[in-house]
Amino acid sequence: MTLATLKDVLQPALKQRYSVGGLVCLGWEDMRAYAMAAEAEGCAVILQAGPGCREHTPLPVLASMFRHLAECVEVPVVAHLDHGYTVEECRDALDCGFTSVMFDGSRKPLQQNIEETAAIVEMAHKSKASCEGEIGFVGYADGENSAGTDPEEAAVFARETGVDAMAISVGNVHLQQDTGDGLDEAGIAAIQALTDVPLVIHGGSGVSTAQRKYLSKNTNICKFNIGTELRMAFGNALRAAVNSDPERFDRVAVLKDTHDPMVAAARKVLRDLKG
Ligand SMILES: [Zn+2]
DSSP: OOEEOHHHHHHHHHHHTOOEEEEEEOSHHHHHHHHHHHHHHTOOEEEEEOHHHHHHSOHHHHHHHHHHHHHHOSSOEEEEEEEEOSHHHHHHHHHHTOSEEEEOOTTSOHHHHHHHHHHHHHHHHHTTOEEEEEESBOOBTTSSOOBOOOHHHHHHHHHHHOOSEEEEOSSOOBTOSSOOSOOOHHHHHHHHTTOOSOEEESOGGGSOHHHHHHHHHHSSEEEEEEOHHHHHHHHHHHHHHHHTOTTOOOHHHHHHHHHHHHHHHHHHHHHHHHO
């Protein structure tokens, strides 16, 4: 049993200068591959259930699957709710057995974001779980624009909420299918000069592997969320599996073919982050 909280895995990452992958899960096949990849690499992994995942599979089922996978491996596994938008959603996740929740109040005015996040941090800590907050706004490719994180606001946010990790907006964008323009390293430096909370990059797929490696080793960024890159790998593996045999109709047989490519893709991601 190696179930861990976000704090359990990010504090060592902060001190020893590496990052942990927050891998976005959509179902059993990918989360199992991610747990096996972490085991093979000998590093921690954060299994994340975001809004799309929760729309497809009920929260208690996801919690059980994450916790089961934690029992199957020797490395630390965090059962993390990604982008919870309400206190109820975060409370439900904690009640189901998630060990970490991200509350996303980033579309709200600063004071409201601080107050609501602080209440969820308190609730999470009472459940012996962790809480990640977001300050500034990380936008979406072909969607809402980003609002960069102000270092002074980030310092106030970290101090007044007591979050275990803080997602920041420094040029990162969700859902990018290609590498973007690169993150604002001066902006990251300005933020970490004012707070020592572990920093999180959402939209990690749009960050080059070279910059992921550099930032993991040289800054307080301790968690990269990787979704799109792995969903593309899964889609490609699934398409190849379906097309490889037109006679085949059993979906377990088809999905089995996605396992090895997904383990390989996740191992590559985790290896680059762990330094
Ligand atoms: Zn995100």
